[in-house]
Amino acid sequence: MENAVSVSQLVKNFVLKKREGMRWTESEVKAVDGITLSIEKGQSVAFIGPNGAGKSTTIKMLTGILHPTSGEASVLGCVPWKERTRLAKRIGVVFGQRSQLWYHLPPRDTFELLSKIYEIKQDVFKSRRDMLIERFQLSEFLDTPVRKLSLGQRMRAEVACSLLHGPEVIFLDEPTIGLDVIARQELRDLISEWNRENGVTVFLTSHDAGDIQHVARRVIVINHGRVVLDDRVSRVRRQYLREKVLSVKYADTPESISLDGVKTLKESGHAFKFEVDTLAVPIEKVMSEIMRIGSVVDITIEDPPLEEVIAHIYSAPPTEFGDDAPDDEPDENESKSS
Amino acid sequence: MSKYFYIALTSIRSRLAYLGELGSKTIFLFVVLYIFLCLWKVTYAETNQSSLGGLSLKQMLWYLVVTESIIMSLPTIATLVDQDVRTGALAMQLVRPMSYPLNMLAQTSGERVLSFALNFLVGSIIALIFVGPLDFNLSGIAMFLLLIPLSFALDFTIYFLIGLAAFWLEDTTGLTLIYSRMTMILGGMLIPLELFPDGWQQILRVLPFSAIVYGPARVFVTGDLQVFLSVLIQQIVAILVFAFVIRIVYNLALRRVFSHGG
Amino acid sequence: MNWLTSYTNLASAYIKINFKSLLAYRGAFISQMVAMFINDFVWIAFWCLFFTRFPVVKGWGVNDVITLWAIAASGFGLAHMIMGNALALPGIIMRGELDSWLLYPRAVLPHLLLGKSSASSWGDFLFGIVVYAIFVKPDLPHFSLFMALICSVAVLFVGFSVFTGSLAFFMGSAESVSVQLRIAMITFSTYPSPIFQGFVKILLFTLLPAMFVSHLTVSALRNMSMLDALYSFGGALGVLLAGIIMFYVGLRRYESGNLMEMRG
Numbered sequence: 001m002e003n004a005v006s007v008s009q010l011v012k013n014f015v016l017k018k019r020e021g022m023r024w025t026e027s028e029v030k031a032v033d034g035i036t037l038s039i040e041k042g043q044s045v046a047f048i049g050p051n052g053a054g055k056s057t058t059i060k061m062l063t064g065i066l067h068p069t070s071g072e073a074s075v076l077g078c079v080p081w082k083e084r085t086r087l088a089k090r091i092g093v094v095f096g097q098r099s100q101l102w103y104h105l106p107p108r109d110t111f112e113l114l115s116k117i118y119e120i121k122q123d124v125f126k127s128r129r130d131m132l133i134e135r136f137q138l139s140e141f142l143d144t145p146v147r148k149l150s151l152g153q154r155m156r157a158e159v160a161c162s163l164l165h166g167p168e169v170i171f172l173d174e175p176t177i178g179l180d181v182i183a184r185q186e187l188r189d190l191i192s193e194w195n196r197e198n199g200v201t202v203f204l205t206s207h208d209a210g211d212i213q214h215v216a217r218r219v220i221v222i223n224h225g226r227v228v229l230d231d232r233v234s235r236v237r238r239q240y241l242r243e244k245v246l247s248v249k250y251a252d253t254p255e256s257i258s259l260d261g262v263k264t265l266k267e268s269g270h271a272f273k274f275e276v277d278t279l280a281v282p283i284e285k286v287m288s289e290i291m292r293i294g295s296v297v298d299i300t301i302e303d304p305p306l307e308e309v310i311a312h313i314y315s316a317p318p319t320e321f322g323d324d325a326p327d328d329e330p331d332e333n334e335s336k337s338s
Numbered sequence: 339m340s341k342y343f344y345i346a347l348t349s350i351r352s353r354l355a356y357l358g359e360l361g362s363k364t365i366f367l368f369v370v371l372y373i374f375l376c377l378w379k380v381t382y383a384e385t386n387q388s389s390l391g392g393l394s395l396k397q398m399l400w401y402l403v404v405t406e407s408i409i410m411s412l413p414t415i416a417t418l419v420d421q422d423v424r425t426g427a428l429a430m431q432l433v434r435p436m437s438y439p440l441n442m443l444a445q446t447s448g449e450r451v452l453s454f455a456l457n458f459l460v461g462s463i464i465a466l467i468f469v470g471p472l473d474f475n476l477s478g479i480a481m482f483l484l485l486i487p488l489s490f491a492l493d494f495t496i497y498f499l500i501g502l503a504a505f506w507l508e509d510t511t512g513l514t515l516i517y518s519r520m521t522m523i524l525g526g527m528l529i530p531l532e533l534f535p536d537g538w539q540q541i542l543r544v545l546p547f548s549a550i551v552y553g554p555a556r557v558f559v560t561g562d563l564q565v566f567l568s569v570l571i572q573q574i575v576a577i578l579v580f581a582f583v584i585r586i587v588y589n590l591a592l593r594r595v596f597s598h599g600g
Numbered sequence: 601m602n603w604l605t606s607y608t609n610l611a612s613a614y615i616k617i618n619f620k621s622l623l624a625y626r627g628a629f630i631s632q633m634v635a636m637f638i639n640d641f642v643w644i645a646f647w648c649l650f651f652t653r654f655p656v657v658k659g660w661g662v663n664d665v666i667t668l669w670a671i672a673a674s675g676f677g678l679a680h681m682i683m684g685n686a687l688a689l690p691g692i693i694m695r696g697e698l699d700s701w702l703l704y705p706r707a708v709l710p711h712l713l714l715g716k717s718s719a720s721s722w723g724d725f726l727f728g729i730v731v732y733a734i735f736v737k738p739d740l741p742h743f744s745l746f747m748a749l750i751c752s753v754a755v756l757f758v759g760f761s762v763f764t765g766s767l768a769f770f771m772g773s774a775e776s777v778s779v780q781l782r783i784a785m786i787t788f789s790t791y792p793s794p795i796f797q798g799f800v801k802i803l804l805f806t807l808l809p810a811m812f813v814s815h816l817t818v819s820a821l822r823n824m825s826m827l828d829a830l831y832s833f834g835g836a837l838g839v840l841l842a843g844i845i846m847f848y849v850g851l852r853r854y855e856s857g858n859l860m861e862m863r864g
Contacts, residue, residue, distance in 0.1 A: 014857050057857075065702045067855045081855065088705035098700055102617065104624035109617055116613035117704055117711070119606065145624065365780045369787050376795040381654050509627075515635050519642045528646050533653050 003074075004169050004201040005062060006038040010071035012057050012225075031057040033225035034071070039218075041168070044195040044202035046216035046233070048209070050307050054225040055205040059173050062203070063093055076168055089118060092162035096174035099146075099154070100161055106143045107157040111164060118165040125164070132160040136190060152183025159190065169201040170194075176211055188214040209241055209303045223310050240309050244283060245302045246274045246290070254294025262286055270297075275304075341436065342444035349448035364460040367406060371464050374402050374528070391532030396469040397559040398530075403461035404482075404555035405527045408489065411454035413446040415494055416514040419501020429595050439584060443494055450490055478561025485554040485566070488573040493521070493550050495580035502584070505591045525551030543568070546576040610706065611714055615682060618717035629719050636723025640673050643790065644731060658794035664818050665792060666735045671746065671817050672790050674728025675753025679761070680721035683713035686758050687782075689765025690775040698854055709847050713758065742821060749817045749829060752836045756812055759840030760785055762847055769850025781808070789813035809839050 012032040017024050032054045039045050049055050060066040062075055064084030073080060078087040101110045115125040133139050136156045141149055149157070155175060162170060172191065176184045192215045195202045204215055212219045212233055219236050221229040229236065250270040257264070261280030266273035276286050283301075290296065382388070382395050393401060419442065422428040431438045465472075500513045507513070521527070525547035531539055542548050553569030556562065622629045644666060651662035680687055692698060692712070701712045732738065732746060764781045768774035788796075789810035796804055804810045812835035820828035 012857065060699065063703060065699050065855065066857050084702065085705045085707075088703055093703045095700070098697075100700065102621055104621050105617065109620060113613055113617050116610055117706060366783055366787070369784045372800075373787065373791050373795075376797075376800075377657070377791065380658055380795045384657065385654060509631065512631055512635065515638055519638055523642050523645050523649075529649060529653075534649060535652055 002041050003038045004041045004043070005073075005075050005203065007058075007062070007073045008036050008071060010035045010058070010061060010073055011069045012054075012061060012066065013069045030225050032061070032068070035222065035225070035227055037220060037227065037230065039201060039203065041201055042195070042199045043218060044192060044216045045204065046212040046219045047203060047205045047222065048207060048212055048219060049205075049222040050207055050310065053223050055207075055222065056173060057225075058222070059093075059171050059203070059205060063091065063171060064088070089165065090168050092165070092167035092170040094159055094162045094170070094172045094175050096155075096172075096177040099158060101146045101154065101157055103147050104145055106141075106145055107138060107149075107161075108142050110146075110157075110161060114161060114164050120165055124166075128164060128166060132163060135194075136160045150183070152179055152186065155179060155183065155187055156190065159187065163194065163200075167200065169203065172202065172204040174206055175204065176206065176208060184210070185214070191215050209305075209309060213237055213241065221310060221313060228310065229313050238279065240312050241303065242277055242279045243304050244276045244278055245304055246276060246286070247298075247300045247302075248272045248274065248290055248296060249298040251295040251297050257289060257293055259286060259289055262289075342440050345441060345444035346448035346451075349445045350452045363410060364457070367410065367457060367461055368464055370406060371399065371402060371461065371468065375399055375468050391530050393530060393532075393559065396472060399465050399469050400472045401530060401555045401559045402528070403458065403465045404558050405525075405551050407454050407457035407461050408486075408551055408554065409522060409527055410457050411450050412493070412518070413449045413453070415442070415446050415497035416501040416510055418442065418446070419498055420504040420510045423501065423504035423591075432592070432595070439498060439588065442498060443491070446494060447487075447490055454486070454490075472559060475561045477563075478557060478559075481561065481563075481566040482554055482558040485557055485569060485573065488570070488577065489550045489554050492546060492573055492577050492580065495577060495584060496546065499580065499584055499587060502587050502591055505594055521547050521550060524548070526555075527551050530556060543572070546572075546580075549573045549576055607707075607710060610711065611682065614714040615717070618681075618684070622717060622719055622722075629722075632719040633723035633726065636720045637727050640669070640724065640727045640731075643669060644735070657792050660792040660794060660818075663736050664822065666731060667746075667821055668792070668814050668818050669790060670728040670732035670736070671749055671753055671821075672728070672786070672813050673724045673731075674750045675813065676757050676786065677721040677723070677725025677728065678750055679754035679757040680718040681725055682717065682754075683758050684716040684718035684721065685713050686761035686765065687718060688716065689762060690768035690778050693765070693768040693850070693854065694772075694775065698851075702855075708851065709762070709844060713762070741824065745821055745824065745829065749820060749832060752829070752833045753813050753817065755833075756809065756836035756839050759836065759838075759843040760809065762843030763839065766843065766846040766850045769847075769853050784808060785810055793818070805835075809835060812836060812839070 010032055011030070011034055014029045014031055016027050016029050035054075035058060047055055047058070057066065061068050062073060062080055064080035064082075064087055067081045075087060076090050078090075080087055100114075101107055102113075111125075111129050114120075115122070115129075120128075133142060136159070138157055138160060141153050141157075146154060146157070159172070159175065175191070176187055179187065188211065191202060191204070194200055195215075202215065204211065206212070216233055219229070219231060219233050220227055221236075245265070248271070250272070252270060254270075254272075257274070259281055261277035263275045263277075264272060265275050274286070274290075276283060290299070378390075378395055378398050382390065388394060390398065419428075422431070422438075428438060431441070434441075496517060497514070500510055500517060503510050503513060524542055524545060526534075526542070531542055531548055531552050534542060542552075549569055549572040553565070553572065557566045557569065647662060647665045647669070651657075651665070655661065685692065689712075692701075698708070698712070701708050701715070704711060728750070733743075736742075738746060761778075761782060764778035765774075767778050771777070785808045788804055788808055791814070793804075793811055793815035801811070805812075812832050816828045816832035816835065819825060820832060
């Protein structure tokens, strides 16, 4: 299959100027340090890593905003930093922290303007807009000024904006940032649905481990500007994302818990922190055991922070590493809950 | 009294952090003084006179240094009061053991004195370069130093009143703008009162604007005792009148706070 | 030609949406316009007072100065009601907001400039036209030339704003520097030009191109001189060109990421 994105040995160095006393010293920072990857058309890829790992810098180079220090890249057959405007017609970009919606006006006006910016033919524009309105359920707030919308509604409109000109590849930079659990899930579903049904290639960055499991089929983890893992989501989940962290507060001292796959991380008074290996023991079973041993006042379940996952990857390298894992075999873990 | 002095000092100290910002404003001062130097030079030459409205070219430029410094040092009194009214901060202030108006006066005066001093310093250096030193007399400077604080106090009372209008008006920025522009034009920021049409001068000498801008500047450049006395009286009367109005309006406003809960 | 229609359409789409956006806060929009009216009027009042005392300054009468104010205000207004982002350029560059503009299939500079309308500029624009019509009472040819000169001055102001704003590509504290330069330029361009002589006059024809706003436009209108009008247009285009070059040279630095150290 043809590649939508292919990157080879991409490097981006920044010169950092620091002042020490009266002198300025220059030092080079490698934001992206030799990334090589290729993404087939229609794939959905999560590009994750902690803050400052080089995710945004890579996206900026792939969309033509930044020129690389060295290396090559091709997006839909264009070299992004050389053919930026030509490429811009064929890709869509969503920055989670930057809006293209007009704050004081309803989303409808922004759509209208975008049709002029991208020079979309009126009939094409209208039919595509109406389809997006239906799919993203925008009709209820299409004529409400953006400043009155909830963040979830805004992000839905935001993503719809970036799809209006029918891009073949869509880059999403931290699209779920700041969203609550439900809005986050809605947006993930919409993105993966769009990917499946319209064949749009999705390139999503996030520092939230949850985004990986729900949107993408393939995950690329980067840290310090390098790819540390490139694999199918299903395998990554089995190997690195099987742990959940449970914080429990009891009314009084509970009985001790003894269950395979549950580790007590911290204990102070009536509060406990457990780490659960969801492959060894279903979370449901752990929950009922926790309820059984004492009277629960408060409980939260979290994914381990991405930094920990990456530390895990370093300490336990993947068994089969590399690009040899095609995406055509079914994702056997898709339906199982974690 | 000493606590208000302390407030003023603190506000000066916090303003010192913004010296850079104040510094960049001086470029503007330079441009304005240069342009008016050119304009007045031409005007003196074309009218063939060495004195216009009783001022020589040199005095005219120094006059402008003082008026511009007064206008440019204006703190945002009305906006502060307006915000305190709207956010309810004014009601909160009432619990404190100090007078809100005096607290405001101290706070903004500290800022204004510093800003005035800086603008005046820079303006003086520019004027020294352009036209050389003024023939000062010490009594003129002494009179000027007496008028300046009263000028600021008078300006404060009016802006404070405008700020209080926030109790009744939806927006006070319009009033603030109109008053500030009237101070500029009717206060004689660019042309001294003597050069206004004859009919206007009598009225302008009674209005408070000239007591804020024209008065101190004129006394500074000429050291005229007659002008000093009349401006002093004008300032004191105006301050008393406005202080009295503030008292009435402030009490009305407080009644509103207590009956409506702000 | 294709390019021209395409960008004319884009401009009209932006003017429409900007106007709509301003009307979303009708009250604030109108009060900003009124504020500009009052602000500008102070200067007309000053000149009226000045000229009652001294009727002629180096050949300039009160009508000349009012004409000058009208052209400068309307030109500045027209420039920034359509291309309001020209004023915000240093901030946009320094906060890294150019990124969003680089993602559209449009030439960055014109598209970016169209992105915002300055509310108070609408006040400036209307003020100039009203003042010119009421005080100077022009006939049709004068009024037509006046409108043409407004466009020339608008081009010049956009060019100058882009030029000074693009300094942000090269230096960290460009925001205040570019504001100061702009204020200096506007201030110089609103006084009778003959009072400036010598070195400063050269400066005002070059680095602070105020003479193209004040000197050439007024003499063009006074004598109905098409030649002076052409010079004024030429100057405006020159400034615009300088601004464009400055911007795109700076943009290269931006694209290479050399600004990162300033943005942290």
